[in-house]
Amino acid sequence: MPHKKHSAEEEQAPRSGRPRAHISGLTTQNDLPLGPRIGIEHIVIDGRLVSVRELSVVEKSFGRLLHFEADLTGQRPPILLVAPLSGMRAEILYDMILGLLPWHDVYCLAWKDAADVPAGDGPFRLEDNITYVVETIRYLGAGTHVIGLCQSALPALAAAAILSEDLGRPATLTLLGGKLDTRINPTRVDLLTRSLPPAWFENCAISTVPASRRGHGRRVYPGSTELMMLSTYLFRHCASGGELLAKIFQDDGSDAVGHPFLRLFCQTYDVPAEFFLDTVALVFQQSALAEGHLAWQGTTITPERITGTALLTIEGEADDISGPGQTRIAHDLCEGIPAERRGHLLCPHTGHVGLFFGSRWRQEVLPHISRFIRENGN
Known part of the structure; x- marks a missing residue:
């Protein structure tokens, strides 16, 4: 399908001609001033x-x-990729988006550095994260294919549950x-996070944005702390011969020169403190979604009511961030989805990053996703 740049008025209607749902606070623009940018200029x-x-x-x-508007003809299924709000910049999804683009019309919901968001704009909680995903799906309209990974898997599943009876459902x-249920095959980070009281994170992991930044006065989980955690994780992989060791010394990304893995991996940003603390409490410590007490706008989120959205889960056998089973549990939660509209892939010898970056992503994961979308498109 050929694309053109859209005016603000044109952005109120999707390509199909159906009116788009309103997104509160929506503005449209074709430049990228302050905020995430992936940096894709062409595909081959x-x-x-x-x-x-x-x-x-x-x-x-x-x-x-x-x-990501590509100069391609023909119908390509629309995809919404929800970036994880983890402290790692959305640029790490470069290889993932590059792989999706030839076959799909790709959108990415990416997060801004909380240190650049004025404190007057208020807090941002896990519930707000889910709201952004819900509103974006409504904006893109019916027939959208949603992808969530790592921290974005839970809000993506929650949004699908909220929209389960909506004509614009995914x-x-x-x-x-x-990380849908961290009690299953808990990883080191799961065990550590669950062993510490909530007050520890409030007192030791949260700081205040300095006066030199636009978001001065806002409370955040700082990107510098996330970088320290990533460095420790990277060192452990290098010492043990883990997945990341090979990616550093033999970068298997699509553009190792222009977008080297190590640079992408080490780019971090500040996360809103409210979201970080909600994630610690509701995701890591309480497994709120799996336990049936995660709420949105005063109503409990009920994945079992999803019937019209097909579900695919993908895990890495060697994933030491989200243990195998933590994602597959979605099938138990979404019991209303017919068996013929479900799928699961366990990738042998694959770690967390390999699910979305590098040769295993392109050769094993991507073909599986594309086939599932083709077979289950509306």
């Missing part, structure tokens, strides 16, 4: 260079919706390496 298909325009089509206080939901 059968030796042909195809231009890509990375556009910001929705701007909100804590996030932006990016659209056609498919794909969850990769998500």
Whole structure:
């Protein structure tokens, strides 16, 4: 399908001509001033260079919706990739988006650095994270295929449950390496987070944005702390011969020169303190979604009511961030989805990062997702 740049008025209607649902605080613009940018300018298909325009089509206080317009003809299923709000910049999804683009019309909901969000814009909690996903799916309209990974798997599943009886519900939901129930095959980070009282995180993991940043006065989980955690994780992999050792010394990304793995892996940003503390309490310590007491706008989220959205879960056998089983539990939670509209893939010898970056992503995970979308598109 050929694309063009959209005016603010045109952005109120989807490509199909159906009116888009309103997103509160929506603005549209085609430049990318302050906020996440992936940096994809072209893709290569059968030796042909195809231009890509990375556009910001929705701007909100804590996030932006990016659209990757490619000069391609023919119908391509629309995909919403929800970036994890983890402290690692959305640029780490470069390889993932690059792989999806030839076959799909790709949008990415990416998060802004909380240190650049004025304190007057208020707090941002896990519930707000879910709201952003719900509103974005409504904005894109029926037939959208949603992908959530790691920290974004839970809000993606929650949004699908909230929209389960909505005509604009997702056609498919794909969850990769998500933390839906950290009691299953708990990893080191799961055990550590559950062993510490909530007050420890409040007192030791949260800081205040300094006066030199736009978000001065806002409380955040700082990117510097996340970088320290990532460095420790990286060192452990290097010492044990883990997955990341090979990615550092033999980068298997699509563009190792222009977008080297190590640089992407080490780019971090500040996360809103409210979201971070909610995630510690509700995801790591209480397993609230799996236990049936995660709420949105005063109503309990009920995945069992999902019937019209197909579900695919993907896990890495060697994932030491989200243990195998933590994502697959979605099938138990979504008991209303018919068996023929479900799928699960366990990737042998694959760690967490391999699910979305590198050769295993391109050769094993991507074909599985594309096939599932084709078979279950509305």
